[in-house]
Amino acid sequence: MGEELIAQSGRLIRQRLLEIPDGTWRARQYYEQPETIFRVELVATKEGDTLTFDFTDTSEQVSYGINCSYWATWGAVFASLFPVLAHDMVWNDGIFKCVKMIAPEGTLVNARRPAPVSMATIGTVQLVRNLALIVLSKMLGACEKHRDRASGVWAPTNMHYHLAGVSAEGEYLAHHGTDTFAGCGGARAFKDGVDVGGFLHAPASRSANAERHEMSFPHRYLYRRLVPDSGGPGRYRGGVCHEFAVIPHDSAANKFTAVLMPGRGTEAPMSQGIFGGYPGCNTASIQFRNGNAAESPYDLASTRGEREERLGMGVTEIGETDIQYIRYDGGGGYGDPLDRDPE
Template identity: 30%
Template structure:
């Protein structure tokens, strides 16, 4: 085994390269979803297609890149077909006949081979970036039932061949989007990031020598595998099951069931999704590559964070996902909104492991919350809209995260497999005809517990454009996020059009097809929060008081939920009355 210091130095050098790749995309992209919300990812693989390092980006992206690379190398291009200057592009979820490609059509994946002395293939530099529009049903965000409604499809193809760009392909892509300026800028950002990866890996090889780098990376993979197996051994052998529901409000025939059995045997772990419902005519189906990503992410959550994140971590993990189900959809079903399923997969895994490793799991979180809209107002936004004069905007709306055995849940943060920050309000208002009215924490929305969940978000904006076309996605509108080990459930989600006006309408479902808006219409989103962990009556009274003083918990709910009596004037705790009340409860 290589010197442990050198092992750590090269591991961090590889991670640094991956981080530089992501930073390049964020700093040079055109679209808000990337430059403000950082919806992109990057990774470095060795010459055999094994993950060496990844940027700290979108978890659901990262573990997709490995299966996609394997599909490309086994079904489309052998290593002998690749040359310096090549750049492969794909966005096809069903490339190669299985669902082991991109997760959905807007996620374009680029693969750049790295050569040593222009003859030996030594690595791959890969990026994934969520593009604003790839054709399809308006912005592709409505309720689709087949893959062709979700945009153009690119089976793996060389965008660059020996450094020469395929101009015909380039023009086809730019002619099949409503936002060619953003598409061009974001593609160039991806290309630049891939080149940064090539340059960075070559610099590492130049500094340490190719043979030493090969030796160290092999040791790194084995090291991560060994540490991961050590973590699995700490879990009691056995079979652990759990079920969760999606489309819990009955939309499109729901609710549908997700089922999981986790089997722990020594230092191996199997995630078996047998029993999950069949795929449906809609976009919430998860490709196998996305299901694998969510599973690997959950495993990283319950294992030591210090373990280097590479393919070695994945070796002890087996995923069983029957074909034609919600967790392994098959052509030609839609999958654009696969995150509706993938978010719940994390809750599903946490729920299954709740009794096996109670100190390492967390209660349910808010799940998926999106809204997307477009409108026109050439007086206020004359340069927007590109071809159609429409300006597009949207946000991954964070809610509350579930609590853990020793920590409160985080408030208003993108949870689990989504890792996008909130874009500045001003940036959205500058680029689109909309005006924010409110973004706030919703008091008393937490899942109570010894450790409470994060709070829900209340968010409201107004359309100051014409011909608005709106779509929305959220979860847990009927069945709230569940608590764990005595913790209480959290807040449910809700969408309201024109709140407080005569034509106010609470939307029937947490998802739906497009809704047409008029100038001045408002959209209010109340997100889900998370579930609590442990008995609320065991919560530290001082923490309850702190939440009351911050305006997060009312005095009434401090007493009702936590059994803590607080003076409304002085905010002092009545310990005698609180202890008496807690003993009664």
């Protein structure tokens, strides 16, 4: 049974590739840090029933833990390939056999030991996943039969945050926020992207209610809302993202420590559109010192204080009078916005 399923998937994926015109498609994204910018470059070539992903010209490995091992990069490619190109097949080794990958050793996508890789899954893996979706969408757009599978980028950054603090009873607590799992859908060839639509590769992802977060950690949401017009414009727009702001609350220490993981999509949006579609909004991680929480701000424009915007990952303390604000990115658009139905 297992061998037959593998053989079946192999036949189906090769048949699908043969239905698509041969060609080469390119995409590039950047990983921002305060002192420099790293590049991940992908060239996909489809020839007959074989598909090659080539990461030559990607930046060299770095001293941060954002590097990928070869197999992490391989997995990130298939995180986009499976749902886009093999959505109606059994996902197994049969699909792997028609795919090749070139990932030069000593780069961000194939780090040489002892390079750190502990944050690969929320680091370079996200860029690889985005790039694979972009080149696959370009490839599918060249085929009338499969054009409707193309999509703008979904939830491109997976920007995590973690909090540490003390409860009202003096108990030390740590908290992993699930806001990032709200995600956003990229626009499709036939419809707008899904607002806070999760991840393309993980349709079962869920973001907990604000009340659940507040029950498990001594902080309070000032607001948690959809960001208007945050999806990338296009004939079909990308799904909108959300933003939120939190403050210390019901804590013996009246403060908490925030471990923040920005560094992608802050300066340049990563939720790229496709076929003339625009990118979604960029991400943001901002601390408002001596903020106006007592005025109950309800969005970024109404949140005030001494503003500190964070570009790279790091740790910061949010005191009794401070506000921590985070915005995720909207989905990429599809097609020229001028072709959008005004109704």
